Amino acid sequence: xxxxxxxxxxxxKTYKTGNVASQILKGIDLExxxxxxxxxxxxxxxxxxxxxxxxxxxxxxxxxxxxxDGQEVSKLSKNELAYIRNRKIxxxxxxxxxxxxxTALENVLMPLLYRGSFKKEDEDRALQLLTRLGLExxxxxKPSELSGGEQQRVAIARALITKPKLLLADEPTxxxxxxxxxxxMKIFKELNEEGLTIIMVTHDPEIAxxxxxxxxxxxxxxxxx
Amino acid sequence: xxxxxxxxxxxxLKELFSNKVNFFFMFLALTISxxxxxxxxxxxxxxxxxxxxxxxxxxxxxxxxxxxAGGGRIIGLTTTRTDTxxxxxxxxxxxxxxxxxxxxxxxxxxxxxxxxxxxxxxVEGVFPNYTVANNWYPxxxxxxxxxxxxxxxxxCVLGADIPEKLNKKIVLGEKIKxxxxxxxxxxxxxxKPSYGHFRRDERVIIPFTTAQRRVFNKDxxxxxxxxxxxxxxxxxAEKKIREILRKRHNLYGIDPDxxxxxxxxxxxxxxxxxxxxxxxxxxVIALISLVISGVIIMNLMYANIEEKAPIIxxxxxxxxxxxxxxxxxxxxxxxxxxxxxxxxxxxxxxLMEIISFFTPLKPIFSWWVFLLSFSFASFTAISFTLIPxxxxxxxxxxxxxxxx
Numbered sequence: 219x220x221x222x223x224x225x226x227x228x229x230x231k232t233y234k235t236g237n238v239a240s241q242i243l244k245g246i247d248l249e250x251x252x253x254x255x256x257x258x259x260x261x262x263x264x265x266x267x268x269x270x271x272x273x274x275x276x277x278x279x280x281x282x283x284x285x286x287d288g289q290e291v292s293k294l295s296k297n298e299l300a301y302i303r304n305r306k307i308x309x310x311x312x313x314x315x316x317x318x319x320x321t322a323l324e325n326v327l328m329p330l331l332y333r334g335s336f337k338k339e340d341e342d343r344a345l346q347l348l349t350r351l352g353l354e355x356x357x358x359x360k361p362s363e364l365s366g367g368e369q370q371r372v373a374i375a376r377a378l379i380t381k382p383k384l385l386l387a388d389e390p391t392x393x394x395x396x397x398x399x400x401x402x403m404k405i406f407k408e409l410n411e412e413g414l415t416i417i418m419v420t421h422d423p424e425i426a427x428x429x430x431x432x433x434x435x436x437x438x439x440x441x442x443x
Numbered sequence: 444x445x446x447x448x449x450x451x452x453x454x455x456l457k458e459l460f461s462n463k464v465n466f467f468f469m470f471l472a473l474t475i476s477x478x479x480x481x482x483x484x485x486x487x488x489x490x491x492x493x494x495x496x497x498x499x500x501x502x503x504x505x506x507x508x509x510x511x512a513g514g515g516r517i518i519g520l521t522t523t524r525t526d527t528x529x530x531x532x533x534x535x536x537x538x539x540x541x542x543x544x545x546x547x548x549x550x551x552x553x554x555x556x557x558x559x560x561x562x563x564x565x566v567e568g569v570f571p572n573y574t575v576a577n578n579w580y581p582x583x584x585x586x587x588x589x590x591x592x593x594x595x596x597x598x599c600v601l602g603a604d605i606p607e608k609l610n611k612k613i614v615l616g617e618k619i620k621x622x623x624x625x626x627x628x629x630x631x632x633x634x635k636p637s638y639g640h641f642r643r644d645e646r647v648i649i650p651f652t653t654a655q656r657r658v659f660n661k662d663x664x665x666x667x668x669x670x671x672x673x674x675x676x677x678x679x680a681e682k683k684i685r686e687i688l689r690k691r692h693n694l695y696g697i698d699p700d701x702x703x704x705x706x707x708x709x710x711x712x713x714x715x716x717x718x719x720x721x722x723x724x725x726x727v728i729a730l731i732s733l734v735i736s737g738v739i740i741m742n743l744m745y746a747n748i749e750e751k752a753p754i755i756x757x758x759x760x761x762x763x764x765x766x767x768x769x770x771x772x773x774x775x776x777x778x779x780x781x782x783x784x785x786x787x788x789x790x791x792x793x794l795m796e797i798i799s800f801f802t803p804l805k806p807i808f809s810w811w812v813f814l815l816s817f818s819f820a821s822f823t824a825i826s827f828t829l830i831p832x833x834x835x836x837x838x839x840x841x842x843x844x845x846x847x
Contacts, residue, residue: 267844276760276840297764304762311843315757319457324450329761331454336447376761388844 222285223384223415224250224273229282231268242268243279244438250417252383255410257429258419265438266419267388273417274307274386275299287383304332308377312389314369316361316376322348323357326375340379347375351405367398374405385409387418391425403428455775458754462747469743469779469824470786472736477787477820480729481812482794487722489795489807494714506543506671507576508680509705510688512663523701526663527692533667535687541675546576547667549654555647557609557619564605565646566621568654576668584615584630591650595657599626603634604644621647622658677706733819737827740779744772744831748838756840765836772832776824784820788813 231243242265250256260266271277272284275291284292287306291299316325326344330336348357351371361369370390377385387406391399407428410416418429426432433440459466512528513521533547548569555564567573571588574580581600591598599621606613618625626649635643655661671680681704688702689695748755755768763771795806 271841271844274760276843297766300759300762300764300767303760309760309843313753313843315753315843317454317458317754317757319461320454324454327450328454328758331447331451332758332762332764332767333447336450380762 221252222249223252223254223287224248224417225285226273227283229269229272229279229284231272231277231279242438243272246282246438246440248433248440250415252415253410253413254431255406255416255429256418257426257432258417258435259421259423259426259432260435261421264435266435269435270386270388270417270419274309275303300332304329304380306383308380308382308385310370310373310377310385310387310390312392314361314373314393316369316372318361321358321360322353322364322372325361325372326379328376329380344375344379347378348372351375365398366394367401370394370398370402371405374402378409383415385414385416387416389420390418391420391422399425452774455771456778458751459775459778462750465743465747466779469740470783472739473779473783473820473824474786474790476729476732476736477783477816478791478794479732480726480819481787481791481816482798483722483725483729484815485791485795485807485809485812486798486804487718487726488809489804490718491715492807493803493805494711494718506673506675507707508669508671508677508684509666510669510684511666511703511705512701514700514702523699525665525701526661527701528665528667529663532688532691533664535691536667536669536684539683541671541680542669543672544572544576544670545667546570546572547651547664548573549651549659549661550665551659553622553658555619555621557613560609562608566654566658567646567648568651568658569648570651573648576670579632579635581630582633584628586630587648587650592652595653596650597624597626597653597657598629598650600630600632600648601628602632602644602646602648604642605647606631608645621649624657677708681706733823737823740776740824741827741831744776744828745834748772748831748835752838753843755835755838756843759838760840760843768836769832772828772835773825776828777821780820780824781817783824784817787820788816791816
């Protein structure tokens with residue numbers, strides 16, 4: 219039997235802008251198995267980013283349950299959520315979000331700063347990851363000295379340094395040219411084949427093709443194709 | 444583990460130096476107010492030390508008292524007659540068993556001239572025991588002796604600053620003119636430290652009898668310095684002396700004293716009280732400026748946090764707990780505080796040296812100032828960073844995905 223890594227049941231989320239409350243998620247049910255590569259597609263304002271925020275424990279749902287890796291996480295405190303994010307989830311963002319004054323290597327190691335300990339092996343691992351992603355000559359480069367594709371690869375290495383169970387990607391190719399996009403998606407596919415669970419949000423069908431499974435979200439609920 | 448903290452620190456410092464202008468102004472604001480605080484505090488210490496030193500060097504000592512003719516406040520104009528204190532009073536006081544020595548004097552400000560130079564200078568008519576009573580001896584030449592008193596000799600001993608003041612290399616045996624009469628110089632006193640505008644070394648000393656009969660022409664005396672035997676209870680002595688003098692001067696009931704009794708404690712407290720008032724006032728101003736610099740730091744920290752919001756959100760997303768974020772900014776402000784504290788300390792030492800060129804205050808070195816600088820810097824920086832740091836820790840990591 220395949221383990222379920224992510225189980226969402228009846229997730230709702232409402233945002234208030236002034237006096238106007240708009241319900242972004244209207245009861246989402248989702249199960250993601252281990253080693254799955256899921257793409258969530260949807261137009262702007264469909265709720266896909268809000269859903270990814272909730273899956274990534276960056277935001278809390280208003281109602282519903284969320285079981286991540288066998289643990290109910292929807293009611294945990296900020297500190298507990300930070301701990302779980304640090305250990306179980308890796309993030310890749312559209313805008314890369316690298317720290318501008320840190321080198322590629324330091325950016326990759328950053329998640330480990332928020333752990334109790336930091337070993338020599340961790341640095342070796344960071345170098346291995348950068349090498350694997352073809353950045354062995356750029357380890358001491360600042361983000362501003364790297365191309366978009368290189369920056370996103372550094373961000374992927376940063377997401378992998380903690381050996382997460384789940385990789386969340388938010389429009390990972392949104393800021394990249396098509397060549398770099400293809401490269402990044404190949405990396406994702408390889409990682410998935412090695413057993414990493416990936417949930418990716420995108421609006422680009424070409425990119426979504428790399429996933430095993432595609433789900434479409436519209437007005438806060440999943441719809442059939 | 445050690446390595447991890449080092450990396451954490453490195454990350455904080457890199458962030459701090461990523462906006463050098465911001466950092467520079469935080470440093471500047473804190474350093475300037477620390478220089479003010481440290482310098483004022485050191486000047487206070489220095490002034491107090493000098494008062495105590497100068498009182499100690501006259502050996503006003505704990506067993507002494509100065510009686511000045513004329514009643515009134517300790518410092519200021521007299522409010523009663525000033526011609527009632529006499530040598531007979533002194534003789535009466537000398538009979539008291541706790542009085543070891545009494546040294547009366549007459550004094551006034553007279554024109555003293557030498558060749559082309561003339562100036563109003565304090566002139567004192569004293570007895571030979573003046574040297575013992577004030578622990579003040581001639582550096583060169585001799586002091587007034589009994590023979591000078593008997594013969595009403597026209598001789599004088601100069602305060603250490605007088606030769607320079609008259610702008611000549613005055614040598615012993617030469618004559619200076621005091622109130623129209625020539626006096627032979629027989630000695631020069633050793634220098635004594637001065638406090639404030641009262642320059643102790645600017646005085647000319649002549650024999651008591653000469654002063655009373657030939658110069659001032661008065662029967663009363665202006666002051667008498669008493670030395671007590673050791674272990675004398677000053678409070679009791681003061682009471683006894685007041686009693687005798689009031690009786691002899693026919694003062695009863697609510698009549699105010701027509702004399703002032705200056706005890707060492709009183710002298711110190713009067714000097715240091717004025718000092719303390721001024722010093723407190725300046726310290727309050729320095730503390731206000733420290734608060735202002737705190738507010739500046741708070742604003743710049745806010746600006747910094749606002750600018751770095753996406754990066755803070757990222758740190759939170761990749762696993763920094765709110766506490767870690769607060770720590771991050773408090774460590775940053777502690778770093779600013781440390782270098783400002785150090786710079787403020789060093790610069791205040793330099794400023795003290797410069798001040799000492801223009802004023803009689805001497806620079807004083809005290810580790811308390813160092814401690815003061817560091818503790819106030821840390822306290823200000825950290826307490827004013829706390830609110831921005833807490834705000835940073837509450838940034839929602841969800842903003843990272845808002846780009847869609």
